[in-house]
Structures are given as C-alpha cells and as structure tokens.
Amino acid sequence: MSQLIQGFPATSNDDYPLNMITFLKHAARTYPEAEVVSRNLDGSLHRTTYGETWIRVKRLAKALQGIGVRPGDRVGALDWNTHRFMELYFAVSGVGAVLLELNPRISGAERAYVVNHSEARFVAVCASLLPLMEPLAAECPTVQGVIVLDDLGRGLPETAYPAAHDYEALIAESDDDFDFPWIDERSACTACYTSGTTGKPKGVYNSHRAMYLHTLAIAQALNMTQDDVILQIVPMFHAQGWGMFFCGPMLGAKLVFPGRYTMEDPSSLVDLLVEQKVTVTCGAPAIFLPMLHHIKKMSQKPDLTGLRMISGATEPPLALMKGYHELGGARVIHAYGATETAPLVTVNHLKPTLKDLSEEERWELRKKQGLPVPGLDVKVVGPDGTELPRDGSKVGEVLIRGPWITRSYYNDPRSDESFARDGYWRSGDAGTIDPNGYLKITDRFKDLIKSGGEWISSIDLENAIMAHPDVLEAAVIGIPHPKWEERPLALVVPQESARGTLTKEAVLDFIRPHFAKWQLPDDVLFVDAIPKTSVGKFAKRVAREQYADYYGVTSNE
Numbered sequence: 338m339s340q341l342i343q344g345f346p347a348t349s350n351d352d353y354p355l356n357m358i359t360f361l362k363h364a365a366r367t368y369p370e371a372e373v374v375s376r377n378l379d380g381s382l383h384r385t386t387y388g389e390t391w392i393r394v395k396r397l398a399k400a401l402q403g404i405g406v407r408p409g410d411r412v413g414a415l416d417w418n419t420h421r422f423m424e425l426y427f428a429v430s431g432v433g434a435v436l437l438e439l440n441p442r443i444s445g446a447e448r449a450y451v452v453n454h455s456e457a458r459f460v461a462v463c464a465s466l467l468p469l470m471e472p473l474a475a476e477c478p479t480v481q482g483v484i485v486l487d488d489l490g491r492g493l494p495e496t497a498y499p500a501a502h503d504y505e506a507l508i509a510e511s512d513d514d515f516d517f518p519w520i521d522e523r524s525a526c527t528a529c530y531t532s533g534t535t536g537k538p539k540g541v542y543n544s545h546r547a548m549y550l551h552t553l554a555i556a557q558a559l560n561m562t563q564d565d566v567i568l569q570i571v572p573m574f575h576a577q578g579w580g581m582f583f584c585g586p587m588l589g590a591k592l593v594f595p596g597r598y599t600m601e602d603p604s605s606l607v608d609l610l611v612e613q614k615v616t617v618t619c620g621a622p623a624i625f626l627p628m629l630h631h632i633k634k635m636s637q638k639p640d641l642t643g644l645r646m647i648s649g650a651t652e653p654p655l656a657l658m659k660g661y662h663e664l665g666g667a668r669v670i671h672a673y674g675a676t677e678t679a680p681l682v683t684v685n686h687l688k689p690t691l692k693d694l695s696e697e698e699r700w701e702l703r704k705k706q707g708l709p710v711p712g713l714d715v716k717v718v719g720p721d722g723t724e725l726p727r728d729g730s731k732v733g734e735v736l737i738r739g740p741w742i743t744r745s746y747y748n749d750p751r752s753d754e755s756f757a758r759d760g761y762w763r764s765g766d767a768g769t770i771d772p773n774g775y776l777k778i779t780d781r782f783k784d785l786i787k788s789g790g791e792w793i794s795s796i797d798l799e800n801a802i803m804a805h806p807d808v809l810e811a812a813v814i815g816i817p818h819p820k821w822e823e824r825p826l827a828l829v830v831p832q833e834s835a836r837g838t839l840t841k842e843a844v845l846d847f848i849r850p851h852f853a854k855w856q857l858p859d860d861v862l863f864v865d866a867i868p869k870t871s872v873g874k875f876a877k878r879v880a881r882e883q884y885a886d887y888y889g890v891t892s893n894e
Contacts (some may be wrong), residue, residue: 354522355549358394358431360587362517365391368563368589374613375420376596376605378465378488385420387586392513397428399515400507404482404500406459408433408520411528413452413460413480415439415470415574417597421486421504422573423582425461430526431517435542438529438574441466443538449476451530451538454748461504464489465597467496474498522546528747529576531676532870540747541676543577547741550712551679552583554741558684558710559645559670561617563589568609568618570595571649576680579649581619600873603628611639621650622657623873625669626810629660641667647684649674650874652778652796654803655700673706673776677762679741682715683707683776691773704800705777706768713739714761717770722757729771732779732792736761784877786815786823793825793856795877801848802827807835808844812867812875813858817890824888825858828867828880839863859888 364371369388377383385393406412412429414436416422429436437455439448439462448469452460453476461484462470470483474497482500484507485493493503520526522545530538543551555561567585569592571578585592593613598605600623607628609615625648632638642665648657649672661667674680685707687699694702709715717725717733725731738760745752755763767785768778779785779794786793795813802811810830815823831839841861849857868876868883 354519355546356431356517356520356522357526357545357548357552357583358427358517360549360552360583361387361391361394361427364586364589368586371563371589371591373420373423373585373592373594374609375594376609378417378597380605383420387589390420390424393508394424394428394431395513395515395517396508396511397424398432398517399513400511401428401434401459402432403511404459404502404507406432406434408518409524410434410459411437411455411457413437413439413455413457413462415441415460415462415466416486417463417466417488418569418573418578418594419463419486419488419596420592420594421463423592423594426527426573426577430520430545433518433520433524435525436527438527438577440530440532440572440574441469443532445469445473447538449473451540452477452480454530454538454540455528459484460498461486463487464491464494467494471497520545522549527577529676532575536751539749539751541743542747543679543741543743547679548577548580548583551580551681551741552587554710554712555580555681556584556588558672558681558686559617559647561588561590565590565616566593566614567591568593568595568606568613568615570606570618570620570624576674576676579619579647579674579680581617581647600624600627603631607631607635607639610641610644616643617645617647619647619649619672621873622648622653623650623869625653625661626657629657630809632664633660638664640665644668645670647672649680652704652706652800654800655704656804656806658700658703671703671705671707673778675764677743677764678737679743681710681741682713682737683709685775688773702775705771705775707776708774709776713737713742715770715776716761717768725769727770727772727774729769729775729777732767732769734782735764735766735768735776735778737764738762781877784815786813786825788815788818788821788823788825788855790822791855795825798825798827798848798852798856798858801851802829802844805844805847807832807839809833810867812877812880814877814880814884816881816884816888817886818859818888819890825856826884826887827858827861828864828884829861830865830867831863836863 364387375383456479463486484502486504525542526545528542569582644667646669658669671685673683683706719733725733798813812828816826818824868879
C-alpha cells in the first residue's frame with residue numbers, strides 16, 4: 338500500500354457512518370409508494386411497497402433484539418429470493434449484527450462448518466428448507482434458536498433446536514417504535530463463505546462501508562435509475578446476490594423477487610421478466626441460457642427492448658449474447674467478480690473512443706470481462722509478482738484491491754497465501770489487460786490446460802463449441818496424457834433436437850477455423866449433464882476426477 342499521509346483537516350462530517358439501513362430509510366421517506374413484488378412458493382405474487390417494508394423491518398429489528406440478537410452476533414439466513422430475505426438483510430445488519438448467508442446447495446457437512454465457523458447464534462430459515470437444517474442441530478451447538486419463515490402455510494413446526502420463533506409472529510407482535518442505532522461503518526454487515534471447491538469454505542465478512550460503496554458502484558456502472566425495474570435472479574444466499582437488490586431502495590426503483598426457481602424450468606423467471614417489465618437483471622449463463630431457450634420456444638416472442646442482463650460467473654457465449662440481442666435488442670453485459678470482491682470488479686461497456694469498431698470487433702470485445710469500476714486497482718502479474726504490460730497478450734495472475742475487496746478471510750490461515758502485503762487479493766484467475774484497459778480472463782489457473790509446454794484456454798474452447806446451434810452446454814477439461822502432459826477433452830450436452838445426431842466431427846469442424854490443430858480437443862464426449870458447483874459454475878475438478886484416466890494416465894489431482 339502507498340504511504341498514507343495526513344493532509345489539512347477537513348470540515349466534512351466524516352464521523353457520519355455509512356450504514357446500509359440508510360438506503361431503506363431513504364426509500365421509505367422518498368419513494369414509499371415504490372413497489373416490491375415477490376413470488377410466493379405457490380406461484381402467487383406478494384405485493385408491497387418500500388413504505389410498508391420499512392415498517393416491517395423496524396418491527397423485525399425490535400423483535401430480533403427481543404429474542405436476544407446483539408451487535409456482532411451472526412444470524413444465518415437460508416431462504417429463496419424473497420422480500421423476507423431482503424427484510425432480514427436490513428433488519429439484522431441494522432441492529433449491528435451480521436447476516437450470514439447460508440447456501441442450500443452445498444452439502445450438510447459444509448453448511449454445518451459454516452454455521453460453526455461463524456458461531457451463528459440464530460438461523461432464519463424458510464419452512465421448505467428446514468429439512469436441510471434440522472439434521473444439523475446436534476452439530477451446531479452455538480445456534481440458540483431458529484426463526485421459521487413459513488412459506489408452506491403449515492405454521493410453526495417442531496424443531497430439534499433449543500427454540501423456534503415464527504417470523505411473521507415476531508413482526509406482528511412487535512411494533513415500529515424503533516430507532517436504528519448508528520453502527521461503526523467498519524463493522525461487518527454480511528458474511529458469505531466461498532463455495533468450498535478447493536477445501537473448506539472461507540469466510541468473507543463485508544463491512545457496512547464496503548457494501549455501501551459497492552452499491553453506489555453498481556448503480557453507476559449499470560446506469561441504473563429510479564425508472565428501472567430490477568429482477569433479482571442471482572441467489573441472495575451467495576455474494577449478496579451480487580448486491581444488486583440493494584440498488585432498489587437506494588434509487589427508489591421497483592424490485593422483483595422470483596422466489597424459488599430452477600434451471601430446469603425457467604418459465605417463472607421469463608414470466609416475471611415480461612409481466613413486470615423488467616429493465617435490469619443479473620445472472621450466470623447457466624440460467625440465462627435456459628431462459629433464452631424457453632423464450633425461443635414461445636409462440637409469441639416478448640419484446641425485451643432496453644433490457645440489461647448482467648452476466649457473471651463465467652464468460653457468456655457469443656450465441657447467448659447474440660440470441661438476446663435479437664429479442665428487441667436486449668443487452669447481455671459481461672461483468673466480473675467473486676465472493677471476495679463483494680463482487681463487482683469490472684463491467685464491459687464500449688468506450689466512446691472505440692465507437693468506430695466494426696460489428697464483428699464489437700462482439701469480440703464484449704466477450705472480455707470489461708473495464709474496472711471506479712475505485713478499484715486491477716493488475717496482472719507474472720510469477721515473480723512483477724506487473725505485466727497491458728498489451729493484451731501477456732498472461733498472468735489477476736490481482737485486485739479496493740474499498741470493497743476483502744483483505745483477509747475470517748479466522749483462516751489460508752489468508753497468508755491469498756493476499757499480498759500491499760492489499761491485493763490474489764484471484765487465482767489467469768488473464769490479460771489490453772491497451773484499452775479491458776480485462777480478459779483466459780482461465781482459472783487450475784483449469785488451464787498445459788499441453789506439450791503450451792497453455793490452452795478451456796474457456797475459449799468452451800465458448801467456441803457453445804456457439805454451435807446444436808450444442809446446449811460444453812465444458813473442456815485437461816486430462817493427463819502419456820506424451821503431451823495434458824490434452825483437452827470436450828464434454829458436450831447437445832440440444833434436445835440434436836441428441837443422437839450431433840457428431841464429434843461436426844463439433845471439431847465447427848471450431849477448427851478458430852484454433853491451431855494442437856489446441857483442438859482430442860475427443861468429444863456427449864453427455865446428459867455437466868457437473869456444476871453450488872453456484873452454477875462447471876465443476877471441472879469433479880469432471881477431471883471422473884475422466885482422469887481417459888487418455889490412459891491416472892491423475893492424482
């Protein structure tokens with residue numbers, strides 16, 4: 338970190354803390370009539386406003402204090418994307434406690450580890466997900482009680498935990514005579530644990546200051562205003578749902594929560610997208626692709642003019658971006674980040690100085706992760722830690738630092754290997770930065786394929802294959818090879834209409850013009866599904882283990 342110097346004293350009110358609850362207070366005071374729509378488990382819609390939400394959050398905050406929640410306590414939350422999850426975020430953090438995000442898609446052992454490592458004292462859980470928590474009661478001694486969000490209409494069930502509280506009853510029996518305390522902005526307001534693909538999950542605790550500034554950055558980077566309608570697709574139990582729903586009350590924009598949905602049936606998401614006239618949403622290609630396929634099958638195609646779809650987790654295939662573009666000009670905007678970055682780092686916008694690029698050049702540019710948002714330092718370094726030239730060709734590790742980038746993991750010795758002394762987080766991503774400042778992630782270092790001493794990008798191969806009209810999904814992994822160290826193996830899920838007819842030769846011929854011969858996969862396997870992580874990314878480690886000896890060499894990864 339550069340030397341910190343003391344300048345002339347300011348007269349600004351710098352002791353006024355940046356607290357997340359002030360966003361909701363602003364919405365209730367200035368936009369009390371703005372709508373919040375939430376899809377219930379039965380498919381019906383719950384409609385409320387920021388004014389009503391503010392009253393419920395004050396009641397909830399008072400009730401939480403009444404059952405024993407104190408500043409600094411960790412309160413777990415296990416729920417779908419609902420208005421009640423938003424209420425929990427604001428009420429828990431508003432009393433100085435920490436909203437601990439619990440992922441329903443990880444294993445019970447990992448969930449117990451997160452609860453125990455964080456020493457959570459309470460867990461708020463919707464009734465339909467309670468079966469994921471009940472078996473862990475004996476393993477989680479710090480949990481003093483559960484708060485049940487009854488989305489099944491069955492009332493308060495029996496529980497193995499010391500106490501159970503009905504969420505709606507807590508609110509109904511409380512009152513809104515409550516003033517939120519001022520909280521030191523450096524205090525944690527949310528906690529999210531990494532998905533644990535390489536060892537036990539790691540705890541990232543975000544401060545009020547970090548999330549406040551991050552919310553401002555998202556709104557600026559995506560040109561969001563009070564006229565937007567925000568659909569929160571990214572699961573709110575992971576990286577704050579990328580923090581997008583916080584922009585709703587900050588701006589006074591309409592918020593739409595989809596409740597429970599699946600990638601296998603994206604119809605409810607498409608319905609909300611169309612019926613609620615959504616203008617901004619966020620998600621991974623793993624959910625945007627099924628939505629696109631669903632839309633293409635609709636007899637009457639919706640007009641998605643003006644829709645901005647923020648795509649992260651992995652590089653969106655050109656076929657995905659072009660597919661939505663054809664639907665009235667909907668824009669898939671590539672963004673990049675991670676749990677450790679709260680998560681926004683870059684957004685792909687076309688710089689005014691590049692307006693003369695050809696259409697083909699623009700599409701190629703849009704594949705990149707984009708430009709760093711204001712306030713962050715992003716660089717690419719070589720093995721010795723030296724910053725590499727911004728020439729678009731030198732590949733190194735991407736390092737990031739800034740006001741909402743985490744500085745260490747909570748109570749975890751792995752911090753030493755993940756953070757540099759000067760404040761940079763080591764992402765583990767391999768990438769380049771071009772002369773125009775655009776970041777391009779070439780791969781995760783662990784997913785790069787080293788063949789005959791040369792590196793092959795699995796991401797570039799995957800996206801080239803997924804551009805084939807008969808391909809639904811594709812993942813490319815490096816498999817041990819007796820001669821070349823590793824060789825690429827392509828796992829391909831064909832479109833339903835092409836199952837049984839799509840061939841290896843057709844796939845390789847399709848991508849051959851874009852790659853050298855030695856970069857092409859040695860084989861193409863057609864599979865029913867590709868393993869995925871709990872947050873929708875390809876689980877390449879699992880795939881590598883599954884096919885480790887495919888080329889005749891057993892891997893000990």
